[in-house]
Amino acid sequence: MNIGFQCGVGIGVLAANLINFGTEKIKGGWGWRVSLAMAAVPASILTLSAILLPETPNSLIQRGNDNQKAKHVLQRIRGTTDVQAELNDLIKASSISKAINHPFKKIIQRKYMPQLVMAMAIPFFQQVTGINVITFYAPILFRTIGLGESASLMSAVVTGLVGTASTFISMLVVDKLGRRTLFMIGGIQMLLSQVIVGGIMAAQLGDQGGLSKGYSYLVLVLICTYVAGFAWSWGPLGWLVPSEIFPLEIRSAGQSITVAVGFLFTFIIAQTFLSMLCHLKSGIFFFFGGWVVVMTAFVFLLLPETKNVPIEQMDKVWKEHWFWKRIVGEVDESTKTQSTTQSMQAI
Structure with missing residues (x-):
């Protein structure tokens, strides 16, 4: 279920890339307006769904509502009337959670230092893999290496398909291989593809001012390799592992810090990438590759296995x-x- 969140992100990115590719064909130069307006469709679905969405039993219990109402909702969700044992567990958990005060003060205590470090380090490393360079600016990046506008948008669709499929693969193997193993595999895969792409771009763009068709497709394959590495390691595990390490008394604070740090660095990368691409050019792949080395070493040395x-x-x-x-x-x-x-x- 935690990895399902990353699947949703991947499907959204893929849908956006498909829309961009389709609207680019509209003549008259106003296709980008259609592309932006299409964002209203998922927003409308979310809004209407929120109106129809029932309260959860846990929410009803925590807000002091009648437990019978919570029981009725739970019976609808489970499709059976035999829910009393689960209801009792929810009531007990709710009473415990209400007794927990000041989780943000607790999480800075020495005994919770590992959880606090992971809450900040994992989402930070997730962003400095450079994945948002691909998902946010893939068409610009592909134009930089010599592909045409339509081909660049289609290449972004291909990377979106690879990312979504790889996330589903992660769902299937994460409990068999373990979290640390997937982190290691994904880190090595991302590092090698970034270094090779950076080397190709440094050599070819410097000599010719652009890539040949053969090299352009090779770079596309390598970027897909990189996206796959992220999509079955740091992408989903960046959400899964934090959900497995916080005890009840600091869970709300830990999850809040994880999400806040992730969005903060998403914003920073989005605002700085174009300037970095202009100044570093092919060096941007070596920059993010260096971070991949650091984060892979971090996992190997400091993150214990959380499977089972x-x-x-x-x-x-x-x-x-x-x-x-x-x-x-x-x-x-x-x-x-x-x-x-x-x-x-x-x-």
Whole structure:
């Protein structure tokens, strides 16, 4: 479900690229107006859907409404009348969450330092992969390497298709391969494709002022390779991993910081890319490639595997990590032994 969010983003980008490609064919130079106006369609769908969307049972309980109303909504969602056990769990969770005060003060405590670092580092690294260079400015980028306007827009459609398909692949394999493995695979894949693209552009654009048709298509293939690497690693995992590491008492603060940092750097990249492209030219790929090296090393050294780890067990994962245990403290061996004994007795 978390990766589904990134799927939605990918489908939206693909739809926008298809609209841009179609409206570019309109004669008279006013196709861009149609393209911009089409943004009203999803906005209208969202607005109408919000009117029809029912309240969630959890929201009804938290706002102090009648629990019977929450039960009725839950029965509609589940398609069965046997929902009392789940309703009781929701009521219990709601009472616990109301007892939690000042989550933003809690998250800066020493014992939550790993979660705070991840809440800021993961969305930051997600943006400095350079993916928004592709998704926001793909047609401009492809025009820069020598493709015509129509071909540039079609190339953006191709990268959108690759990104969306790769995100679905991530859904299928993330629980088999693990988060860290996908991070490593995606990082290496993005780095190699960026370095090769940068090398081709530095050599060819410097000598000829443009790329030949063969080199243009090679760059397109490499950019698709890069997009695929992002789409099954940092794209979806940038949302999935943060959702798996925050305990209940800091969950709202941690998720808020993650989203805020992500949008902040999305804005910064969007505002600075054109100037960077003009000044750095092919060097922009080496710039973002350097960040990919840093972020891949960060994951390898500092991010523990979260696959199949319940949220309530994550504190032990940090305490057993070679680096974070110096900050949050090591696992108490007596407590660990006692917990193991209790588990064995329960079995």
